[in-house]
Amino acid sequence: xxxxxxxxxxxxxxxxxxxxxxxxxxxxxxxxxxxxxxxxxxxxxxxxxxxxxxxxxxxxxxxxxxxxxxxxxxxxxxxxxxxxxxxxxxxxxxxxxxxxxxxxxxxxxxxxxxxxxxxxxxxxxxxxxxxxxxxxxxxxxxxxxxxxxxxxxxxxxxxxxxxxxxxxxxxxxxxxxxxxxxxxxxxxxxxxxxxxxxxxxxxxxxxxxxxxxxxxxxxxxxxxxxxxxxxxxxxxxxxxxxxxxxxxxxxxxxxxxxxxxxxxxxxxxxxxxxxxxxxxxxxxxxxxxxxxxxxxxxxxxxxxxxxxxxxxxxxxxxxxxxxxxxxxxxxxxxxxxxxxxxxxxxxxxxxxxxxxxxxxxxxxxxxxxxxxxxxxxxxxxxxxxxxxxxxxxxxxxxxxxxx
Amino acid sequence: xxxxxxxxxxxxxxxxxxxxxxxxxxxxxxxxxxxxxxxxxxxxxxxxxxxxxxxxxxxxxxxxxxxxxxxxxxxxxxxxxxxxxxxxxxxxxxxxxxxxxxxxxxxxxxxxxxxxxxxxxxxxxxxxxxxxxxxxxxxxxxxxxxxxxxxxxxxxxxxxxxxxxxxxxxxxxxxxxxxxxxxxxxxxxxxxxxxxxxxxxxxxxxxxxxxxxxxxxxxxxxxxxxxxxxxxxxxxxxxxxxxxxxxxxxxxxx
Numbered sequence: 001x002x003x004x005x006x007x008x009x010x011x012x013x014x015x016x017x018x019x020x021x022x023x024x025x026x027x028x029x030x031x032x033x034x035x036x037x038x039x040x041x042x043x044x045x046x047x048x049x050x051x052x053x054x055x056x057x058x059x060x061x062x063x064x065x066x067x068x069x070x071x072x073x074x075x076x077x078x079x080x081x082x083x084x085x086x087x088x089x090x091x092x093x094x095x096x097x098x099x100x101x102x103x104x105x106x107x108x109x110x111x112x113x114x115x116x117x118x119x120x121x122x123x124x125x126x127x128x129x130x131x132x133x134x135x136x137x138x139x140x141x142x143x144x145x146x147x148x149x150x151x152x153x154x155x156x157x158x159x160x161x162x163x164x165x166x167x168x169x170x171x172x173x174x175x176x177x178x179x180x181x182x183x184x185x186x187x188x189x190x191x192x193x194x195x196x197x198x199x200x201x202x203x204x205x206x207x208x209x210x211x212x213x214x215x216x217x218x219x220x221x222x223x224x225x226x227x228x229x230x231x232x233x234x235x236x237x238x239x240x241x242x243x244x245x246x247x248x249x250x251x252x253x254x255x256x257x258x259x260x261x262x263x264x265x266x267x268x269x270x271x272x273x274x275x276x277x278x279x280x281x282x283x284x285x286x287x288x289x290x291x292x293x294x295x296x297x298x299x300x301x302x303x304x305x306x307x308x309x310x311x312x313x314x315x316x317x318x319x320x321x322x323x324x325x326x327x328x329x330x331x332x333x334x335x336x337x338x339x340x341x342x343x344x345x346x347x348x349x350x351x352x353x354x355x356x357x358x359x360x361x362x363x364x365x366x367x368x369x370x371x372x373x374x375x376x377x378x379x380x381x382x383x384x385x386x387x388x389x390x391x392x393x394x395x396x397x398x399x400x401x402x403x
Numbered sequence: 404x405x406x407x408x409x410x411x412x413x414x415x416x417x418x419x420x421x422x423x424x425x426x427x428x429x430x431x432x433x434x435x436x437x438x439x440x441x442x443x444x445x446x447x448x449x450x451x452x453x454x455x456x457x458x459x460x461x462x463x464x465x466x467x468x469x470x471x472x473x474x475x476x477x478x479x480x481x482x483x484x485x486x487x488x489x490x491x492x493x494x495x496x497x498x499x500x501x502x503x504x505x506x507x508x509x510x511x512x513x514x515x516x517x518x519x520x521x522x523x524x525x526x527x528x529x530x531x532x533x534x535x536x537x538x539x540x541x542x543x544x545x546x547x548x549x550x551x552x553x554x555x556x557x558x559x560x561x562x563x564x565x566x567x568x569x570x571x572x573x574x575x576x577x578x579x580x581x582x583x584x585x586x587x588x589x590x591x592x593x594x595x596x597x598x599x600x601x602x603x604x605x606x607x608x609x610x611x612x613x614x615x616x617x618x619x620x621x622x623x624x625x626x627x628x629x630x631x632x633x634x635x636x637x638x639x640x641x642x643x644x645x646x647x648x649x650x651x652x653x654x655x656x657x
Contacts, residue, residue: 015532025501027458027527028552029576031561170464171454183457190556288502288528289455301476302506303454 004045004212004219007255010325016204016292019329021321024203026291029187033195034203034291036110041205044109045102045212057101058216061134062091064098066217068224068380073352080373083234084355084383085221087246094358094385095217095246096127100196102213104131107194114138114193118168118182120147120175120242121313121360122154123385124198129163139163142181144174147312154389172306175242175316179290199243200320203291207248207320214249221380222253229378236261236371239382240363241334242278242314244323246384251326261333264323265367267309268336278307279336280319281327289317294324310339310393311359313385337366343397345369346387358385359393406494406522406548406571409445410606410627417628418619418656419446419608420635421498423466424483425475426452427642432483435639436491438646442653444493446608448525448630451477451499458527462633466640477507481515488520496550496571498525509538513545523548523571534568550574555594559601566603573598575609575626595625616656631656 016022016038026034044050058064066086075082087095100117107115115132118141119125125141132139141158145167148155158165171177179201186195200207200214222232237254239247241264254260269277277283280295287296289304297305297317309315319327326332337345345365349357357365361384373379387394409417420439424432432449439447452467452475459467497516504512504526516524524547529538534549542549548571553562555577566573575598577591591609598607609622610630622629638652639645 023533024530025528025533026530028557028565029458029554031554032556032558170461171468176455180455180457184460187458190554287505288500290457291528296502298502298506300506301478302503303471304502 004215005253010255010322010331012204012208016208018322018325020286021292021294021324021328022204022207023293024291025288025293026203027187029190030183030203033186033190037209038205040110041106041209044106050105050109053105054102058098062097062101063089064216065220065224066090068221068228070228071353074349077352078368078373079375080377080379082368083228083378083380085217085250085380087217087382087384088355088357088361088386092123092127092130093388094123094127095214095249095382096124096198097130098216098249099198099210099213099245100124100127100131103194103196104135104137107137107196108135110194112192112194114140114189115196116140116142116182116185116193117196117198118142118175118178119198120144120178120315121311121358122147122151122158122389123313123358125163125165126154126157126161128196128198129158129161132163133161140166140185142166142168142178142185144168144172144178146173147175147178151312151389174306175312176304183290199245200248200322201243201290201292201294201318207292207322210245211248211252211322214245215252217246217249217382218251218253221250225378225380233257233260234378234380235259236263236377236379237382238263238265238364238367238379240265240314240360240384241319241323242267242316242360243318244320246382248320248322250380250382251332255331262326262331263333263335263367263371264326265363266334266336267311267314267363268338268341269308269310271338272336276308278309278314278316280317281334282336284318292321294318294321295327310342311363313358313360314363335367335370337363341366341369346394355383356387357383358387359390361385404492404494409494410572413445414606414627416623417445417608418443419448419628419630420444420653421448421450421630421632423450423452423463423470423636424480425470425473426466426636427469427640427645429473429475430483431645432480433487433490434646435649436487436495438649439653440491440493442650443657444653445628447493447495448498448632449495451480451497451503453500453503456500460633462636466636477503477512481519484519484521494522496523496525497521501526501528510541513541513547517545517547521547523550525550525574527552531565531568539568552576553598555590562598562601562603566605569605572606572608572627573603574630575607576611577609577613577622591622592625595622599625619656
């Protein structure tokens with residue numbers, strides 16, 4: 001990897017801000033760990049030896065570059081040129097491993113012996129357990145009790161890889177609470193532990209660090225588009241947003257290209273106004289959670305609202321501060337897709353292209369039905385993960401639909 | 404009584420209790436403050452419940468969630484506190500998280516806190532950078548104290564900076580951990596002796612992991628006083644006997 005290019009207009013400030021969003025709102029107990037990361041992450045990431053190790057593992061272990069695939073039958077149906085960035089073909093089945101490879105190398109540089117992580121759908125947990133096995137480091141993954149039930153295959157994979165999976169039993173027992181528990185574990189283990197956050201959330205420098213590790217997605221996409229279309233720039237890029245790590249990676253190298261529309265698709269749940277939704281930008285307002293200022297779903301009194309989505313990976317009451325800034329500054333188009341629309345899109349991709357997408361990625365696909373394209377538009381969709389982990393949800397939906 | 408006066412009158416063995424407002428019953432807030440004062444508590448940290456209290460352990464999180472379910476809000480709290488100074492004279496500090504304060508409006512919050520007679524604020528997720536840039540002036544304008552936390556991991560240089568910015572007292576977290584965790588008292592002593600040697604401008608009150616008479620006395624030996632939080636909140640979970648239980652617990656500390 002060459003040194004990652006930073007955006008001119010959307011780079012993080014020295015204090016960790018994207019416009020009015022970001023920062024590091026952390027209790028003093030976390031300060032030494034976070035400060036160590038803030039002061040060292042860029043130097044470590046820009047070190048040529050680090051970059052060489054990162055590139056090598058992404059190539060030989062993760063299987064990068066992932067293909068950019070022109071989905072012909074889907075294109076015909078949508079009426080535009082649809083390209084799928086196949087992050088589902090990464091080792092462990094999702095883009096999450098791009099970040100965990102980067103952070104495990106960083107943790108080694110910092111001399112940490114123990115890794116903790118939070119997970120929602122389990123994809124980040126599996127990706128973290130994988131790199132801990134690879135490097136022989138102790139691994140503990142916090143996962144909401146409710147998610148442990150609905151993502152059983154990923155729980156089994158984490159255990160198989162040697163990680164300890166600790167249920168988060170507080171609050172809504174989902175990703176938000178798993179994140180609380182992981183942060184608390186970090187507070188209680190202040191010196192030997194690195195916390196691998198899986199999304200572009202948390203205190204500075206996490207949102208920027210994770211976005212940089214994920215930026216490989218759009219860096220490859222630009223090169224592949226030149227080969228396939230003659231231009232580096234598409235008209236649209238689509239990605240789903242829970243916390244927003246695959247979207248940050250998909251948008252990263254297009255942030256300053258004003259001709260490229262950045263489209264974020266949030267989880268509408270049972271419908272934005274149903275009371276069971278995770279569409280943060282539609283329902284939220286500015287607030288502070290998990291160490292940064294962003295847009296959050298909350299009550300008038302500032303209590304965080306429990307979100308709902310069929311997809312555990314999007315079941316989060318906030319979005320990363322970069323995305324909040326893209327939303328507020330109108331640089332991004334923010335859509336949402338309901339549980340049903342995501343299921344429809346998943347079945348459609350299976351039948352048209354022979355690809356079973358993750359429920360999270362299905363939201364990005366569902367977004368394609370919400371904009372009007374011109375026939376020669378080039379549209380890239382980040383297919384962030386594969387659907388194996390969601391088979392029980394898909395089978396249940398299939399049964400209901402064939403009744 | 405002001406915080407300054409408290410530490411002049413009683414420079415040692417300050418007993419501070421943390422209590423979650425609106426717990427276990429919504430309207431318990433002021434009556435519980437009265438019980439605490441009557442039984443000899445010198446300083447009260449009144450917790451404003453937040454759904455996601457990162458610096459706290461399960462006991463305080465659960466009491467917070469119950470209080471929220473009871474209907475506790477910042478607005479409700481200020482209503483309850485409207486005339487509480489007629490009954491309660493010991494210093495009272497509000498402790499909570501940035502998000503609930505921001506939603507109320509930071510300036511409006513400080514104004515209302517000062518007008519009901521609150522002495523100061525502890526907001527563990529207030530960063531030093533934000534405090535200096537934005538919030539310090541607002542807090543001072545309304546005559547409130549602001550108390551920063553320090554931990555055994557905090558560098559000497561930073562302890563001195565935080566002491567300079569703090570007013571009222573410094574809250575020494577006895578080891579890097581969430582509330583309600585057991586501590587090794589020898590390590591705590593070493594750390595408090597180190598803080599003592601720095602000649603801080605503020606009194607030091609130690610918290611996190613203090614749960615009974617013995618740990619209170621140990622901690623107070625090297626600081627101006629100590630805060631008991633989770634251990635107290637655990638005692639008052641009974642919606643029926645909470646005041647008697649609170650009284651019995653405080654008495655057990657003397």
